[in-house]
């Protein structure tokens with residue numbers, strides 16, 4: 369669906385993205401993740417044919433975005449960062465205009481607009497002026513615009529930016545639903561966002577693609593280990609001694625003591641769950657246990673690892 | 687053509703859904719009604735070799751109002767879209783930039799024509815009420831209409847270009863107004879010291895809006911002003927297209 373090769377963009381001497389290469393297959397929901405200023409919006413603006421690239425090439429549904437730009441754009445529903453809208457139009461009027469602009473005619477345009485409003489939960493405000501809508505509703509209008517002509521591909525630039533937690537949850541639900549019918553490329557600087565909605569993550573930092581994989585693989589590949597915490601009624605040296613012997617344990621450390629109780633943090637290999645073995649150990653030794661918690665490594669750990677290692681590389685090369 | 691029509695009708699609607707179009711048409715109509723009455727009064731008191739049409743469109747007051755018309759009508763077109771960011775949604779839809787430029791341009795031309803209608807109604811009304819056929823003849827009125835449309839088309843193209851070059855409407859309006867005023871005064875330089883019949887004088891005469899308007903108001907329809915204004919319009923619209931496409935150039 370998207371094929372990007374060595375895309376480079378320089379703004380007046382400053383390189384925003386540098387030899388960016390990636391693919392997005394039909395039906396995928398891909399998260400485009402990176403901190404602010406990483407080059408996400410720049411990449412998406414080039415893909416949607418708003419900006420040119422300094423070098424490199426890209427294809428949308430087989431159409432070159434530079435030589436066959438109108439045809440490429442016919443396949444894209446795009447929601448830019450900050451969702452620009454004509455505030456002096458009514459919701460239905462705006463979506464109808466956008467539908468006709470994208471090639472739907474007469475009744476098809478009306479139906480398309482109605483369906484998009486239904487999907488995004490806008491039916492109740494269809495005759496309101498866009499100027500009078502809240503940020504959350506404007507975001508939905510932007511989303512409805514992106515999908516009004518049922519394009520194959522949705523490109524959404526930070527769709528949950530500036531929303532409150534409730535609205536964020538609603539928009540995420542919506543995006544997940546849309547994944548059934550569209551290929552989606554969604555940019556964000558919020559990690560938890562891609563972890564719950566996306567099948568694959570492309571991480572970009574300082575204009576370089578740093579990784580592209582499923583969230584689970586990223587976590588595993590980066591070796592961000594899982595952690596298990598126990599609180600047990602025995603002496604620290606006794607419990608540590610037992611844990612060192614246990615298979616799957618990478619390290620165990622004494623965090624603190626609360627009276628007779630000892631809190632120990634156990635680092636495990638990724639995707640290993642020691643809780644049952646720990647429970648059995650405690651029963652065997654007759655040590656009372658009052659806490660047993662496992663925390664899986666999150667994409668956040670992977671992301672911090674990635675962006676940090678890149679910064680270190682940079683620091684070294686200077 | 688479909689895309690053109692979709693944007694054209696949206697632009698027309700947004701002109702007429704804000705007070706701007708009504709205020710512009712209303713003020714321009716009032717100014718001309720006042721001028722019209724004044725000129726009729728003067729003409730009824732003294733003998734003048736010129737027709738009513740000629741006198742109205744040769745008046746400095748008319749040109750004042752006329753020059754204000756264009757920056758006000760055009761300043762919004764692209765500057766506002768750039769400021770609001772909607773240019774991005776507009777140009778990432780499957781449309782050609784030239785379709786966008788033409789649609790906005792012709793929507794403005796349409797509003798401009800609507801502003802001219804009341805002025806020409808004054809003449810028809812005058813003739814109907816007074817039955818004074820001698821005040822002007824139909825050819826002069828037709829010529830004046832052609833002249834105003836040609837000059838207006840070029841000036842609107844200029845305003846469209848100014849609006850595309852900035853995201854600030856006020857700057858777009860000021861630049862447009864400055865260029866129109868410069869153009870207006872340029873036409874008078876031929877009377878200052880230039881040798882009559884010299885190339886310089888002829889050149890200045892050729893670019894002079896006022897000179898062309900005088901011939902049109904006498905009912906003389908020549909091909910040269912057509913070529914002048916239409917090629918100017920085409921050049922300015924092509925420049926607008928390039929300004930908007932510049933982002934897509936590989937540099």
Ligand SMILES: Nc1ncnc2c1ncn2[C@@H]1O[C@H](COP(=O)(O)OP(=O)(O)O)[C@@H](O)[C@H]1O
Nearest residue numbers: 379382384402403404405406407408409410411
């Ligand atoms: N129009 C511009 N002119 C100059 N530099 C720009 C422009 N737009 C973005 N940049 C720079 O390019 C880099 C990438 O920006 P952007 O793509 O907006 O990042 P992101 O969307 O990931 O936050 C940033 O360092 C930014 O300062």
Ligand SMILES: [Mg+2]
Nearest residue numbers: 408409410449
């Ligand atoms: Mg951005």
